[in-house]
Amino acid sequence: MGPFIKTLLTVNDRIYDLAVLVYSGAGLIAWAAPKRAGGRPLLPRLAKLSFVFFVLAGMPRMLTYHSFEWRSAVSSGQAETLLLKLCVLCLLAGLGTYAWLRAGKKG
Numbered sequence: 829m830g831p832f833i834k835t836l837l838t839v840n841d842r843i844y845d846l847a848v849l850v851y852s853g854a855g856l857i858a859w860a861a862p863k864r865a866g867g868r869p870l871l872p873r874l875a876k877l878s879f880v881f882f883v884l885a886g887m888p889r890m891l892t893y894h895s896f897e898w899r900s901a902v903s904s905g906q907a908e909t910l911l912l913k914l915c916v917l918c919l920l921a922g923l924g925t926y927a928w929l930r931a932g933k934k935g
Contacts, residue, residue, distance in 0.1 A: 829896070837896050840885050847881035848917050850874065852924030858931040875928065882921070 854875040861871075889897070901910040 834896070837888065837892055840888050841897065843881055844885035844889050845913075845917065847878045847885060848921050848924075850878040851882055852920040852927070854878065855924035855927035855931065859927040875924075 854871045858871045858875070897910065898907070901907045
C-alpha cells in the first residue's frame with residue numbers, strides 16, 4: 829500500500845470519527861433543546877449530512893480495517909486502545925440515534 833493511499837485512508841478514518849461525533853452531538857442537542865430554540869431546524873440537516881459521511885466513510889474503513897488499521901495497531905501495541913476507541917464510537921452512535929428518536933417524540 830503506497831503512502832498516498834495510506835494518507836487517504838487515515839483522512840477517511842478521521843472523517844468517519846468526526847461524523848459519528850457530529851451526528852451524536854446534534855442528536856443530544858436536539859433532544860435537550862426546547863422546540864422553540866432558534867438553531868433547532870439546522871440540527872436535522874447537520875445530522876443527515878454527518879450520517880451520510882458516517883456511512884460513506886464507513887465503507888472504505890470496513891473494507892481496509894484489518895489490513896490497514898488493525899495490523900498497524902497490533903504492531904505498535906495499540907490494539908486495546910483501538911478496540912476501546914471503536915467501542916466508544918459505537919456507544920456514541922447508539923446514543924445519538926437514541927437521542928434523535930427521543931427528540932422526534934418530543935417535537
